Amino acid sequence: MSVISAELASHRFAAGLAAGQLDRLAAIATSIEVPAGTRLFEEGGHAASVWLIRTGRIALDLHVPGRDRLIVETLGPGDELGLSWLRPAARWQFGAIAQVTASAFELSSAKLTGLCDSDHELGYQLTRRLLGTAIDRLQAARIRILDLYASPSAAVGGL
Amino acid sequence: MTDCRLPVRYRVSSRVEETHDTVTITLEPADDPIAAFRPGQFMMLYSFGVGEIPISVSGPPGQPSLTHTIRSVGAVSASLCAAQPGQVVGVRGPFGTSWDDADSPGGDLLLVAGGIGLAPLRPALLSALAQPGRYRRIILLAGARSPAELVFAAEYGRWRDSGAEVGITVDRADASWPGQVGVVTQLIGQAHLDPLLTAALICGPEVMMRITARSLTAAGLPAASIWISLERNMQCGTAECGHCQLGPLLLCRDGPVVNFKIAEPLLAVKEL
Numbered sequence: 522m523s524v525i526s527a528e529l530a531s532h533r534f535a536a537g538l539a540a541g542q543l544d545r546l547a548a549i550a551t552s553i554e555v556p557a558g559t560r561l562f563e564e565g566g567h568a569a570s571v572w573l574i575r576t577g578r579i580a581l582d583l584h585v586p587g588r589d590r591l592i593v594e595t596l597g598p599g600d601e602l603g604l605s606w607l608r609p610a611a612r613w614q615f616g617a618i619a620q621v622t623a624s625a626f627e628l629s630s631a632k633l634t635g636l637c638d639s640d641h642e643l644g645y646q647l648t649r650r651l652l653g654t655a656i657d658r659l660q661a662a663r664i665r666i667l668d669l670y671a672s673p674s675a676a677v678g679g680l
Numbered sequence: 681m682t683d684c685r686l687p688v689r690y691r692v693s694s695r696v697e698e699t700h701d702t703v704t705i706t707l708e709p710a711d712d713p714i715a716a717f718r719p720g721q722f723m724m725l726y727s728f729g730v731g732e733i734p735i736s737v738s739g740p741p742g743q744p745s746l747t748h749t750i751r752s753v754g755a756v757s758a759s760l761c762a763a764q765p766g767q768v769v770g771v772r773g774p775f776g777t778s779w780d781d782a783d784s785p786g787g788d789l790l791l792v793a794g795g796i797g798l799a800p801l802r803p804a805l806l807s808a809l810a811q812p813g814r815y816r817r818i819i820l821l822a823g824a825r826s827p828a829e830l831v832f833a834a835e836y837g838r839w840r841d842s843g844a845e846v847g848i849t850v851d852r853a854d855a856s857w858p859g860q861v862g863v864v865t866q867l868i869g870q871a872h873l874d875p876l877l878t879a880a881l882i883c884g885p886e887v888m889m890r891i892t893a894r895s896l897t898a899a900g901l902p903a904a905s906i907w908i909s910l911e912r913n914m915q916c917g918t919a920e921c922g923h924c925q926l927g928p929l930l931l932c933r934d935g936p937v938v939n940f941k942i943a944e945p946l947l948a949v950k951e952l
Contacts, residue, residue: 582855589854592861597870620858661863665851669885670795670825 525550529626532573533599534650542643549632555579555619561602564616568605569630574598577623581615594658595620601654606630684918687726687770688714690746692763698749698831702796703761704738707746707771714771717741718778719803720881720909720937723748724917726770727759734914735760736800736936737774741807746771749799749831775917777937779804782907784879788817790871792892794864794884798822798831800909800936801883809842818844819871823864823888826850827857847871864888865895875900881937883909890947893940906940 526547529535535543555561555577562568564583572579579602581593593615596602602625605613611630637644682688690707697703717723717737725748726732733756739747752761763769779801782789789808791801801820808818820839824830827850836846847867849860860867864884873896880896882889889908896906912924912931919933927946929935 578860580855580861589856592853592855592857594862595849595860597860599869661866664863664865664891667887668825668851669888670823670829670851 525552525626528552528575529573532575532626534573534601534654538643538646542640542646545636545640545643546628546647549636550626550628553625553627555623555625557619557622559619561617561619562613564613566613568603568611568613570603571606571628571630571633572602572625573628574600574602575624575626578620579617579623580620581617583615590616594661601651603630604651604655604658607651682712682714684714684772684775685916687724687732687772688712689768690771692765692767692769693745695763695765699829701753701761702749702751702829702831704747704749704799704831705760705763706739707748707769709744710768713744714773717746717774717803718780719807720779720800721774721776722800722914722936723771723773724775724914725750725756725760726772727756727763728768728770730759731756732770732772732915733757733760734775734911734917734932736909738799738802739806740810741803749796749802751796772917775914775932776935777933779881779907779937781937781939782879782881782905784877784905785814786816788819788874788878789815790819790821790873790878790880790896792864792868792880792882792884792896793820793822794888794892795824795829796831797882797884797888797909799883801881802832804881805839805844809839809844812843816877819847819873820844821847821849821864821867821871823849823851823867823884826852827859845871863891865892868892868895868899873899873901875902875905878905880906881909882906886910886947893944897940903941903944904939907937908940908943909936910938910943911936 526543579596582590689710691710693708694706722734722736725735735748738749750760752758882892893906914932915921915923917932919930924931
């Protein structure tokens with residue numbers, strides 16, 4: 522098992538993969554550091570990577586004319602950054618910037634797709650994980666849409 | 681001993697604006713003080729000539745003064761929020777159950793707050809911080825609508841310095857916000873909980889508490905290790921009028937703090 526395989530095994534995304542699967546995934550992974558303030562990608566750009574965040578925090582943001590950038594969500598250790606390449610357009614829906622210095626494993630979406638195409642068992646495992654992440658994000662977004670804290674009747678501190 | 685059916689006069693001694701619609705007032709007894717409260721309990725606060733509402737205590741226990749954090753959402757709460765130092769209000773209580781049942785010395789204490797739900801948890805947090813070594817870890821996870829709507833924001837640094845692990849997230853923010861953005865449940869995974877050694881106290885909007893409690897049980901916490909603070913239409917405070925009924929519970933007496941093992945099936949009944 523390579524150094525990256527061993528480190529990758531501790532990431533939530535890779536948890537439970539067999540040693541051989543980890544090695545194949547590690548072979549296309551690059552360990553990177555992202556200094557605070559570094560922009561990883563801009564909204565509308567070509568989506569060609571996924572990052573498995575190990576440390577730090579990345580903010581997904583959106584430019585709104587006439588206003589400061591809005592932060593859509595922040596992602597941290599154990600999270601995956603960058604799912605837009607899964608859709609045919611392969612365009613980033615949001616931008617991403619390191620809010621604090623972060624480290625991550627970067628994987629090329631083309632290589633990852635190729636790996637999944639050539640090894641369907643690994644592809645199944647990774648697809649399940651990506652789907653789980655998408656569901657978690659969808660559910661979190663739905664909860665935020667409810668704007669729970671704004672509901673006066675639900676305010677515990679007073680009526 | 682005061683009669684908890686009659687309001688005792690308290691005088692507003694200080695008033696702090698927490699957010700655009702939320703105020704913290706401190707009250708000093710103008711008559712014989714009411715009995716000491718336990719963290720999590722509530723008082724019926726009476727704005728004379730306007731009305732009476734239940735408000736949890738947000739200040740530290742063991743003091744003659746009472747601290748309440750009130751969100752202006754109706755006529756009575758607006759009147760209490762507008763109360764200036766020197767003004768007299770009526771106080772009945774303390775009423776209901778407390779966070780004391782969740783006390784787990786030697787274990788980890790997790791507090792999860794949504795919005796102004798941090799107010800009823802603050803006495804438990806302050807009490808825990810005042811007893812160094814009582815808990816292995818003290819973890820506060822709090823969510824709010826936006827950075828401007830975080831209550832007690834000036835105290836987070838002090839709580840961290842006192843040993844608490846404090847995680848804050850907001851639903852929406854612009855680029856000037858250096859912290860996390862997302863739902864409060866997303867902080868749970870980052871807290872690296874020891875599920876069998878953790879007692880969890882949750883307070884916030886009911887849906888938020890339900891979702892948070894489910895996230896915690898999914899993380900391995902037994903339902904019996906989770907407590908939530910429920911609110912219904914509390915009026916008498918003495919379990920006589922029945923307005924605050926939730927199934928078999930009268931929340932002014934059997935709540936507001938209820939174990940999730942008891943509360944979970946009741947929260948699933950729509951008519952309740």
